[in-house]
Amino acid sequence: MKKNDSGKEKNVTKQQKKIQDAFKYKREVEIIPAKVSDLSIQKKRVAAYCRVSTYAEAQSGSFELQIQSYKEKILLNPEWEFVGIYADRGASGTTIKKREHFNRMLNDCRLNKIDLIIVKSISRFSRNVLDFISITRELKALPNPVGVFIEDLNINTLDTTSETSLLMLSIVAQAESEQKSEAITWSIIERFKKGLPIIPTHNFLGFTKDRFGKVVIEESEAEIVRFIYKNFLEGVRAVDIASLLNEANIPTASGNQWKSSSIYRVLRNEKYFGLVIMQKTYTVDCFSHKKKINRGEKPKYLLRNGLPAIVSEDEWNLVQELLLNPRKGFKKKAVKNIEKPRIFVSTIKSGVFKGFIVIDAKWSKEDVAEVLSKGEHQQ
Template identity: 40%
Template sequence: MKREVIELPAKDPAEIPPQRRQLRVAAYCRVSTSLEAQQNSYEAQKEYYTDKILSNPDWTLAGIFSDKGISGTSVEKRDGFQRMIRWCQQGKIDLILTKSISRFARNTLDCLHYVRLLQQLNIPIIFESEGIDSSRMSNELILTLMGATSQAESEAISSRVKWGVRASFKEGNVRYCYKSWLGYRKGENGEPEIIPEEAAIVQQIFTAYLDGQSLRDIKALLESQKRLTKSGHEKWSISSINSILRNEKYTGDAKDVTDKGQD
C-alpha cells in the first residue's frame, strides 16, 4: 500500500494563546512581643494572608514568613525575614504582601535597603495599610518619610518602656527573668527560689574568678566538667560568664521592695 503523508502546517506563534503563570506570592507578618494578645494577632495575620493569597486565581502561595517576640528596630534578628529575602534572591518569590511599613522594618535605612534590593530583583512589596505598591513608586520620598515615622514610633515606644522600668526600679521593684537566670526559679509564693545544682555552678564561677582565673579559664573548666548552661548546653560563652559575674542580682545590688529596711 502506498502510504499517504499528511503535512500539518506549523501554527503561527502569534495565534497560540500565552500561558499565564501564577504569581508566587509570599506574605510577611510580625508581632513585637510574646504577649497573648499579640500572639492572637500573629495567628490572625497568618490566616488572613493564607486566605487572601489562595483565594486569588492568579496567585500561588510561596510562603508565609513570620517573626514573633522579636524587636522590629533591626531586621538582623528576624530569622523569618532573612529567610524570605534569601528565597527572593533564589528566584522563589514574585510578590510580597505585608501589613505596613512598621511591620516590614522600623529602621529607615533597613527599609530602604531591602526595598531597593527587591526592586532590583523585580519583586514588588505591597504595604497594605499605607496603600503603597513599591513597583509603582517613581521616587522613594513617601517611603522614606513613612519609614522615618515608623522608626520614630518604635524609638518612642522603647523610650516609654525604659522610663517605666526605671520608675519601677526607683520604687524598689525588681524584675526577674527566670528563663535566663541561672540558679533560680520562681517559687510558689512568687519569690525567687534557689535551684541547688545551678547555684553550685554560679558559686564555682565566682570562686574561680576570685582565685584569679580568667574568663577563658573558667569557660574551659565548666566545659571540662560538662556543666550545663541555663539553656542546657555544655558549651559556654565568655560573654555569658562575664554577665553572671556582673549580674546585680548575684552581687546583692538588686533587692525587691519587700526587702526594704530588713538589712
C-alpha cells in the same frame, strides 16, 4: 541674531536650533512597540509577610489571623500563584538581622521565586527607614523586579509615584518605635529608682522564682556557688574548680561545661551576697539593639539586701581582693583531696515543666530515691 524684549541681542545655540527645526520641519519616525513580557501573561507569584513582636498570648491570635487571611486571599485570586507565607514571631521590626523568615523571603526574591509581597503595613515590614528604603530599592532593581504591596495604604512599591509617600510614612513608623523604646526605658528606670530590679533566673545559678514571682534560693545550685567560693578562698585555681565540677557532671546554669571564665563570672557577681546593681549595661539605640557596659555614661542604682545571700559580704570582698592580687596571702591548694559534690539536682526554672526535677540517667536507684525524698521534705 535675535533680539529679546529689552532690545538686546540673544545668541541661539546649536541645540536650540535643532529642536526648533525638529518642530518646524516634521520628520517621519516609525515607532516599534515594546515586547510584551511573558511574565505579564503568566500568573503573578505572590507571597505574604507577617510579623508580631512578642510571643504573648494576646498577639498569637493576630499572628494566626494574618497568616490564614493572606493564604486565603492569594489562593482565591485566579491571577496569582501562591508562593508561601513568611512569618516571624517574637521579632522586632527595628532590625532585620534576627528575622529568619524575612531574610529567607528576601533571598527567594533574589532567586527569582517571587513577583509580589503582600504585607499589612509598613511597620510590619520594617520600622527602620534605612532598611525599608534600601530593601524596597533592591527588590525594585532585581532583573525581575519584586513589588511590596502595603495593604493598609493600597500602595505598591513598584509604582513610580510611591517612593516619596512611603519614605514619609516609614519615617512615621520609625518615630513610633523610637517613642515606644523611650517609654519602655523610662518605665524600667522608674522601677530601678523604686528598688524594683528585673532579675531573670532561668540562667542564674543559685536562684529561681517561686509561684508569686519572688526570687528565692535554689538550694541545690546554691551549694555549687558555695563550693566555688569556698575552694577559691582556700587557694584552688579557677581552672581546677571548673575541672572538678565537670568531672562531677555538674553543668553551668545554661547547661554547658565549666571553664575558668564561667567560674570568674560567679566569683565577681555581687548578687551572691545580696547586692543588686541596676543598669550595669544599657542599649545604645532601638535599631541596633547593641548593649554596652555602663562605665559611667548612665546612672546606676544600688539595692542592698535585694536578694537572699548565698555567701557573706566578707567572703565576697575577700574573693575580690584575691582576684585583684591572686598571689596575696594564699598558697595554691592541691585538688586531689577535695570532695566533689556527689549529686547535683537540676530543677527546671521556667516554662510548662517549671519545678520539675531533671533525673540524671547515671544515678543509681538509691540516688533517685534520695533526691525524691528531699523533694518531698521541701514541699
